[in-house]
Each structure stands twice: as C-alpha cells, then as structure tokens.
Amino acid sequence: MQSHFEYLRPSSTKEAVQMKIEFGQRAKYWAGGTDMTLRWRREIDRFSHCIDITYLTGLDNIEVEEDCIRIGALVSLSALERADQRHHLLKTLSDVTKLMCTPQTRTLATVGGNLSNASPAADLTPPFIAMDALAEITTEDGIRTVPMDQFFEGVNRTVVGDDLLSAIEIPLPESQHKVVKYHRIDRTIVDIALVNASTSLSADRSRTITRAGVALGAVAPIVIRSPAAERFLEGKSIDSVSESELEKVGEIASEDAKPISDVRASADYRRAMIKVMTARCIKDCIDELGGTIS
Amino acid sequence: MRIRLNVNGNAIELESATDRTLADVLREELGLIGVRVSCSEGECGSCTILVDGQPMTSCMMLVNQGEGKEILTIEGLGTPEDLHPIQQAFIEEQGFQCAFCTPGFILSAKAFLEENPNPTEDEVAFAMSGNICRCGAYPYIVRSVLNAAEKLQAGSSN
Known part of the structure; x- marks a missing residue:
C-alpha cells in the first residue's frame, strides 16, 4: 500500500532544510510532484513526511546577468519554455522542454525536480553538464556549489542529501x-x-x-x-x-x-x-x- | 487537516487527509466529476484543470497544493443554457465521441487560446498533445479549437 504522510509547508529554504534534517530518510521534498507522485503511488518511495517547497518564494526566477544565467530550482518547465527570447542558451533549453512530458505536466514540473530525480535519461541534464553549469545547494548554514557533472551519484541519487537544490547557474565566460x-x-x-x-x-x-x-x-x-x-x-x-x-x-x-x-x-x-x-x-x-x- | 480552496469562484473549506491528490478531492469531496481521472500518471490529460489560468494535471497535485490558487474545472466554465464559446465549438464540430476526455481538452484549449488567440492547425495539435482521446476524434478536436479561436476572436472584437 502507498504510504500515508504528513504534509509540511516550510516558509523558507532554511526551514525546509531543517525539516529534512529532522526527519531524514522519512521525509521527501516535494516540488511539482510529477516524479514524486509516481514514486509514491508505485511504492518506490515510502515516507512519513512530505515537505512541500512549492510555496517558497525567490526560487522561481530566471536571472540573466552578464557573467551567468541563474535558474531557480522551482522554475517550471513551462516557465523555462517561455524564456526563449531572453538568451540564446535559454532558447535551446526552451526547445528541450518542449520535448518533455506534456503541456499540463510542464506547468507543474520544475527544473530542480527534473535534476534531483537524477534519471540517466533526463533531458535537461546533458545541456547543463555540457555548459559547465553549477548546482547551488542550500545547506542549514549557507550555500555550497557543486559542478553539475559531480551532482549525480547514480540512478535517482544525487549529492544533495538533506540539503536543498536551490538554483542552477550557467557561467558566461567573458569575451566568449x-x-x-x-x-x-x-x-x-x-x-x-x-x-x-x-x-x-x-x-x-x-x-x-x-x-x-x-x-x-x-x-x-x-x-x-x-x-x-x-x-x-x-x-x-x-x-x-x-x-x-x-x-x-x-x-x-x-x-x-x-x-x-x-x-x-x-x-x-x-x-x-x-x-x-x-x-x-x-x-x-x-x-x-x-x-x-x- | 482543514484545507481552503477556491474552486470555480467559490471559497470552500473542507476536511481532508493530506496525502490525497487534488483530483481525488475535487471529485470525491466536491462532486466535480468533470475532473476525469484515467491514467493517474500525468500522461492522458483527462484530469486537466486550470490553476491560476495554467493547465495542470490534477492527478499529480497534492490537495494542499491547490491552496491560495484559483482553480477552474469544467463545471465552472459555462452552463447548459449559456455555453462557453469553446464548449459551443466542440458541439458544432463534434469534437468528441464518448466525451470522457472532453473536459480536459476544453480546459487545455482555454489556456492555449488565451496565450495564442489565432493559432495554426499545427500549433493547435501541439498544444493538445497532452490530452489523449481514445476514440481518436483528433481531427475534429483540432477543428473545434480552431472554430473556438474564431468565436473568441469575434467575441473580443465586439
């Protein structure tokens, strides 16, 4: 039977991480839920607490700066799809999202969720790795940064642990x-x-x-x-x-x-x-x- | 847990377990059976609702994730006496056979036409790619959406 769980809604990324540390393996972060719903229903994941991070603010922006593009982990696939005019690298990522799931699941699914699910066939992972992107991970006392090519440990496994993936940064080297x-x-x-x-x-x-x-x-x-x-x-x-x-x-x-x-x-x-x-x-x-x- | 939802313009407060999907609560607690649940895996689109105007598969949302948002189901779109132009267009073009999938198609079409009021046939087909019609009424559905676009354009220019 699929597990019953309590629903938690943290008000900050820090509080989210503290909740995850408190419950450890028994808790799961939940964003768009398009992978999590399946894992819950198919009883792949059993957990007692769901930490809904979709109400956190400040994680759903795409910022185009001179030296980097920063994509918040809660940016939905449809928001990424609509960012095609903002930068030529985002145009490619927009085209990639059009290949993913359906219009109605793209509104739910998030960039951070797609990466955190750590599927070897994920569509967004190869372009991020090819672009030398960095994962920005929020910890209990700060931020750590991991190159995307060191972010994955195996099928459905990442280095994030109880911390929280908060953004992906694409560096834009000067004069290149x-x-x-x-x-x-x-x-x-x-x-x-x-x-x-x-x-x-x-x-x-x-x-x-x-x-x-x-x-x-x-x-x-x-x-x-x-x-x-x-x-x-x-x-x-x-x-x-x-x-x-x-x-x-x-x-x-x-x-x-x-x-x-x-x-x-x-x-x-x-x-x-x-x-x-x-x-x-x-x-x-x-x-x-x-x-x-x- | 007490959960507050805004569904079809009505503020609703209800008691629900937290480990339920929004689709199940809309159907079982609120009787909105126009929310059709078929695959339960976000592939078929029959459970499509609009959340703050965006199409979403409600079978993949937790009930709490509907809080603070405006939810629209097919029941909130028109009445039998006063059909929404998209509903009228589906009837005129016979954009269905058994109609199980129709609420999802109509709501997907509504969100799509607000973004792209004057689409091509190919754009309609791509926009409807998240909805499956097992009767295979696709050509009629595409015509329905194109007809609806004309109706909405005519209505907005009045």
Missing part, C-alpha cells in the same frame, strides 16, 4: 561566445529519451574553440562527459572542423559511452546513435557560432 545544442532519440511525443547528447562550444574573438562540453545521456547510470571528445575540439578554429572530424569526434564520444541493452534500446544502437547525435550537436553549435564545416 557560448552556445549549446541537444539531440535525442525518442519514439513519439510524451516519451523519454532512448539516448541523448548535448554539446556546448565556447569560442573567442579569434574564432578558436576555448571550451567544449560533450555530455551523453542514457548510456551509463548517470549522464557522463566525454573528456576525450572535449579535448579533441578545444583549440580548433570554428572554421576548420571538417566533416570527417565531426565523424571522428562522434566516434570518440561513442567510445566513452557505456550503454546497456534494455527494453528501450540495445547497447549497440545507443552507441551508434551517440556517434550520430554528438556530431549533429557539434555541427549545430558551429552553425550557431557562425563557423563553417570544411
């Missing part, structure tokens, strides 16, 4: 043009990704790629980077990458993928698609940066 792209394989609408990939490129004024982020989803228990693919791209000019190099970097990424075969797709298929999607993401990034594939 940073772009991000995302591709996924799915069957239809309201589907999760069979496999997905995202890449981010930063280029300076001399059109050199100063930073590359390559993140691969649904090919390991957590979303992973391909450091070898990143190194392959860094230092190249956005006008000098050739078609064969695109293919090469896709191959490098697929070698870093550690997929399993399951009901959704075979390991071989996933590895083959990583190659294709990584190349497509990089091509799209170079296009947006105004470079040319030689």
Whole structure:
C-alpha cells in the first residue's frame, strides 16, 4: 500500500532544510510532484513526511546577468519554455522542454525536480553538464556549489542529501561566445529519451574553440562527459572542423559511452546513435557560432 | 487537516487527509466529476484543470497544493443554457465521441487560446498533445479549437 504522510509547508529554504534534517530518510521534498507522485503511488518511495517547497518564494526566477544565467530550482518547465527570447542558451533549453512530458505536466514540473530525480535519461541534464553549469545547494548554514557533472551519484541519487537544490547557474565566460545544442532519440511525443547528447562550444574573438562540453545521456547510470571528445575540439578554429572530424569526434564520444541493452534500446544502437547525435550537436553549435564545416 | 480552496469562484473549506491528490478531492469531496481521472500518471490529460489560468494535471497535485490558487474545472466554465464559446465549438464540430476526455481538452484549449488567440492547425495539435482521446476524434478536436479561436476572436472584437 502507498504510504500515508504528513504534509509540511516550510516558509523558507532554511526551514525546509531543517525539516529534512529532522526527519531524514522519512521525509521527501516535494516540488511539482510529477516524479514524486509516481514514486509514491508505485511504492518506490515510502515516507512519513512530505515537505512541500512549492510555496517558497525567490526560487522561481530566471536571472540573466552578464557573467551567468541563474535558474531557480522551482522554475517550471513551462516557465523555462517561455524564456526563449531572453538568451540564446535559454532558447535551446526552451526547445528541450518542449520535448518533455506534456503541456499540463510542464506547468507543474520544475527544473530542480527534473535534476534531483537524477534519471540517466533526463533531458535537461546533458545541456547543463555540457555548459559547465553549477548546482547551488542550500545547506542549514549557507550555500555550497557543486559542478553539475559531480551532482549525480547514480540512478535517482544525487549529492544533495538533506540539503536543498536551490538554483542552477550557467557561467558566461567573458569575451566568449557560448552556445549549446541537444539531440535525442525518442519514439513519439510524451516519451523519454532512448539516448541523448548535448554539446556546448565556447569560442573567442579569434574564432578558436576555448571550451567544449560533450555530455551523453542514457548510456551509463548517470549522464557522463566525454573528456576525450572535449579535448579533441578545444583549440580548433570554428572554421576548420571538417566533416570527417565531426565523424571522428562522434566516434570518440561513442567510445566513452557505456550503454546497456534494455527494453528501450540495445547497447549497440545507443552507441551508434551517440556517434550520430554528438556530431549533429557539434555541427549545430558551429552553425550557431557562425563557423563553417570544411 | 482543514484545507481552503477556491474552486470555480467559490471559497470552500473542507476536511481532508493530506496525502490525497487534488483530483481525488475535487471529485470525491466536491462532486466535480468533470475532473476525469484515467491514467493517474500525468500522461492522458483527462484530469486537466486550470490553476491560476495554467493547465495542470490534477492527478499529480497534492490537495494542499491547490491552496491560495484559483482553480477552474469544467463545471465552472459555462452552463447548459449559456455555453462557453469553446464548449459551443466542440458541439458544432463534434469534437468528441464518448466525451470522457472532453473536459480536459476544453480546459487545455482555454489556456492555449488565451496565450495564442489565432493559432495554426499545427500549433493547435501541439498544444493538445497532452490530452489523449481514445476514440481518436483528433481531427475534429483540432477543428473545434480552431472554430473556438474564431468565436473568441469575434467575441473580443465586439
């Protein structure tokens, strides 16, 4: 039987964290609840206290600053979808949200919830990792910051513990043009990704790629980077990458993928698609940066 | 626990266990059975309600999460004597067969048309993608929403 629980509504993030510390494993944070409702009904999670954080203020803003974009953990997927005009990186994230669940669940579901659920197939995780985003985590006595590529410990497991994910920050390095792209394989609408990939490129004024982020989803228990693919791209000019190099970097990424075969797709298929999607993401990034594939 | 809700313009206070969904309370305590619960997993859209004007799957909301917000169910949209233009459009275009899913479609359409009053056919289809019609009346539903857009446009220009 699904567990009965008490409902708690903290008035500040600090109070929320104190409640979580008090009840520990017996308590669950609850935001949009689109994953939590399923986990509760399917008896995956058993808990005695639900800490509803949706009434907390100040966690549902998207702030575009000169040096970073800060997305509050309680920003809904539909709010992110509507932020497409505010920054070109947000345009990509907006397009990603359109692939997720349904319009009615996007109004409920939150960015922080999607990350905290820690699905290896989550759509927002690869772009955040590719962009070197940081998780801002509120603790009982302050804030700690964790790079998104160190945020996940395993399927449905993160480093947050009893603390609370409060925002995601995307750094915007000075004098760099940073772009991000995302591709996924799915069957239809309201589907999760069979496999997905995202890449981010930063280029300076001399059109050199100063930073590359390559993140691969649904090919390991957590979303992973391909450091070898990143190194392959860094230092190249956005006008000098050739078609064969695109293919090469896709191959490098697929070698870093550690997929399993399951009901959704075979390991071989996933590895083959990583190659294709990584190349497509990089091509799209170079296009947006105004470079040319030689 | 005492819970205060604002449903279809009425302030309501009721006693409920806290581990219940808003959909269940709307149906079982308030008798608003136009809130249809089918999949209970946020996929089918039949339990769609408007919360502060936004479409939400009420099967995935805790009852307490409705507090302090304006909730609209199909029962609050029009009356048999005075149908809402979207309801009228669904009748004219036969945008249903069994009509189980219709309240959810109409409320999704209401939120969508307020944001995009003059949509294309493709935009309507995408906006309705969170509602499933097992009778497969989709082409009629799309026509209904386009008809409703015309009605609402004509009404607002008067």
